[in-house]
Amino acid sequence: MTASHTHNFPKLHNAAWPGVVGKGSDGGDPCIELDTMLDLTAAAEFDGVKFDGFDLFLFAPHVDIDADDDAIKTLADKASKRGLAIGSVVAPVWPPTGGGSAMDEGEGRKKFLEQVRKGCRIAKRLRELGVRPNGVVRIDSACSPADWSADPIGNQKKIAETFKQAGAIARDHGEKLAAEGEICWAGMHSWKRMVDLLERVGEPDTVGFQADMAHTLLYTLGENAPEDRILPENFDWKDRHTLDEALRTLTDALRPWTLDFHVAQNDATVFGSGSHDHTGRHCLANDPNGKLDIPHHAGFWLRDDSGRLTKAFRHICWDGCMFPNAVMMEPQTWTDILAAMVGVRDAHGWTE
Structure with a gap:
């Protein structure tokens, strides 16, 4: 909070996982160490405002999902010494990271739930250590729309049951789960499928939605689910009224379920890197091809359909997943991103 920027909520977080996701594969960018990501976050400043914290991927080389208490304390110290809080954490539920498909009623579900349990354990301990005042544990279905399409009804039920069992684990740890809607995850690959899945789980106080502005823009285009497209074919992006109406349609449907929020920009294309499947492209906040008016369209998530602040999120996070390392190592990148977050x-925002 400064004389020019009087709100101190929601807190402004950067994401550490862009240093890991889509990195480390043959021919690709190497991973960026967690300390480096935190230093870049802590150093950023715009008009007297700095980041308040960061959100975290519970996956090596950043954080070992099997970290012992000493390692978790070391992580807490890394945040505290930089004046940063820890917010939401991502549980590595995917088969390549030790998890399993939420659509697999056998060993896959067992592995998925074990990763959720481990993620909730770390999240709870960080809360107990006083460095994590709020946030959720992020999950997804860890399986593809192509596999899901073999039996949409049956597979949707299987994912819902896995999520329901995961919710019970989260409650035992005093945590909440947020499923990030992306076009690359089965049963979550359209806004209608996402709502259907959450309704099947039926536990909005425990299992909800994580909205990311880059991914949800792709929902309006019906990527991987053309039957659920909202914007017309060959849409003219200069037609801001139609874009606003499309975004209102999906935010009105998903906002009641939303527990966590990512500010982001998208140019209406898909992108994948390393082992990560193609999903909504994350662009720089000031990308000239970006289709979103970030402060304006963020309000569709942060305000209800009457325009009142929901105050549903104590922090919001910037997601620059799969940015090239050369972009992330440039300090101006984080200044520009922080400027968008301040906007x-x-x-x-509001003041407390």
Whole structure:
């Protein structure tokens, strides 16, 4: 909070996982160490405002999902010494990271739930150590729309049951789960499928939605689910009214379920890197091809359909997943991102 920027909520977080996701594969960018990501976050400043914290991927080389208590304390110290809080954490539920498909009623489900349990354990311990005042544990279905399409009804039920069991684990740890809607995850690959899945789980206080502005823009285009497209074919992106109406349709449907929120930009294309499947492309906040008016469209998630602040999120996070390392190592990148985040809070924040 400064004289020019009077709101101090929601807190502004950067994401550490862009240093890992889509990195480390043959021919690709190497992973960026967690300490480096945190140093870049802590150093960023715009108009007297700095990041308040960071969100975290519970996956090596950043954080070992099997970290012992000493390692978790070391992680807490890394945040504290930089004046940063820890917010939401991502549980590595995917088969390549030790998890399993939420659509597999056998060993896959067992592995999926074990990764959720481990993620909730770390999240709870960070809360107990006083460095994590709020946030969720992020999950997805860890399986593809192509596999799901073999039996949409049956597979949707299987994913819902896995999520329901995961919710019970989260409650035991005093945590909440948020499923990030992306076009690359089965049963979550369209806004209608996402709502259907959450309704089947039926536990909005425990298992909800994580909205990411880059991914949800792809929902309006019906990527991987053309039957659920909202915007017309060959849409003219200069037609801002139609875009706003499309985004209102999906935010009105998903906002009641939303527990966590990522500010992001998208140019209406898909992108994948390393082992990560193609999903909504994350662009720089000031990308000239970006289709979103970030402060304006963030308000569709942060305000209800009457325009009132929901105050549903104590922090919001920037997601620059799969940015090239050369972009992430440039300090101006984080200044520009922080400027966008400040713009969102100026427009839709509050003071406590």
